[in-house]
Amino acid sequence: MRARDLITDFPRVTPDTPVVEAARLLATHDLPGLIVVDEHGLPVSILPGTQVLRMAVPSYCLDDPALAGVIDEEHADAFLRTLAGQPVRDALPARPRELPVTDPDATVLEIAALMARTHSPLVAVVGDGRLLGAVTLKTLLNRALPQ
Amino acid sequence: MRARDLITDFPRVTPDTPVVEAARLLATHDLPGLIVVDEHGLPVSILPGTQVLRMAVPSYCLDDPALAGVIDEEHADAFLRTLAGQPVRDALPARPRELPVTDPDATVLEIAALMARTHSPLVAVVGDGRLLGAVTLKTLLNRALPQ
Numbered sequence: 001m002r003a004r005d006l007i008t009d010f011p012r013v014t015p016d017t018p019v020v021e022a023a024r025l026l027a028t029h030d031l032p033g034l035i036v037v038d039e040h041g042l043p044v045s046i047l048p049g050t051q052v053l054r055m056a057v058p059s060y061c062l063d064d065p066a067l068a069g070v071i072d073e074e075h076a077d078a079f080l081r082t083l084a085g086q087p088v089r090d091a092l093p094a095r096p097r098e099l100p101v102t103d104p105d106a107t108v109l110e111i112a113a114l115m116a117r118t119h120s121p122l123v124a125v126v127g128d129g130r131l132l133g134a135v136t137l138k139t140l141l142n143r144a145l146p147q
Numbered sequence: 148m149r150a151r152d153l154i155t156d157f158p159r160v161t162p163d164t165p166v167v168e169a170a171r172l173l174a175t176h177d178l179p180g181l182i183v184v185d186e187h188g189l190p191v192s193i194l195p196g197t198q199v200l201r202m203a204v205p206s207y208c209l210d211d212p213a214l215a216g217v218i219d220e221e222h223a224d225a226f227l228r229t230l231a232g233q234p235v236r237d238a239l240p241a242r243p244r245e246l247p248v249t250d251p252d253a254t255v256l257e258i259a260a261l262m263a264r265t266h267s268p269l270v271a272v273v274g275d276g277r278l279l280g281a282v283t284l285k286t287l288l289n290r291a292l293p294q
Contacts, residue, residue, distance in 0.1 A: 001223075002220070023288050023292055026285070027285050027289045028289075030285050032179065049284045049288075050267065052288075053262055053284070061256065061260040062263055065257055065260040065261045066257075068259075069253075069254070071254065071256050076255050076256035076257070077148050077255055079255065079256045080291050080292050080293060081293050107216070107223035107224070109204065109215045109218050109223035110212055110213075110215040112200045112204050112215075113215040117212055119197050120197065121196050140200075141170050141174035141196075141199075141227075144226070144227050145170055145171060146227060146231070
């Protein structure tokens, strides 16, 4: 069993996609993350869902979540509105990290090692210079767990 | 909107649950993680799915995923069998981390700050000395995103 046997189609966003739209995509399709592609359709980032929230949360709340408690309920409910107009570009990590990207020949163990190492439940598969799709933790477990 | 309004029921495992069973639960229900509870039913850990894989992947593959490529396909397919008999206890992080656990009064912003800070798409809600359920990133986005 190789990556090519485990690929599923996966929504793509670009650095210009509004974060609000990306967040809706995550929530509607219950995705473990998003693949951000460049102008050639190749992955530039795999964005975990929690990274989308990170953009909307004031930095003092990230340092100490208890401080979020000083914001009243009405304003707390509306915090995601601060994302309006912001592009995915602004949610990408400042420092480049090891991307969970592999090739169609990768074995189940290679994919698992990459997921475990990068803490990503989502691995993009690139072959012949293009993004073929993704392998999710769910698919990997469903196919590789002993029956 | 408070945590109590966003709670969904969520499967629980204990440190004694076999990891294979926990992994099946993750895959079957497409969960973002698992809540590990102690003998009083209170969360001792929130286990991300990739942490389950980490147990089964040989450590040299974690250091360098390319080394996983030296294992042939047949053995790679079977790597999750190494989990047989291992309990969830062995998959828990050695060093205790900040747990994504909150109370029923937490606002949407408090929950989001906790998710962003702990990189967890899953927050356990504890009230009156018991685990009431969890708030997932999916539920939070579905309810808090501007329409």
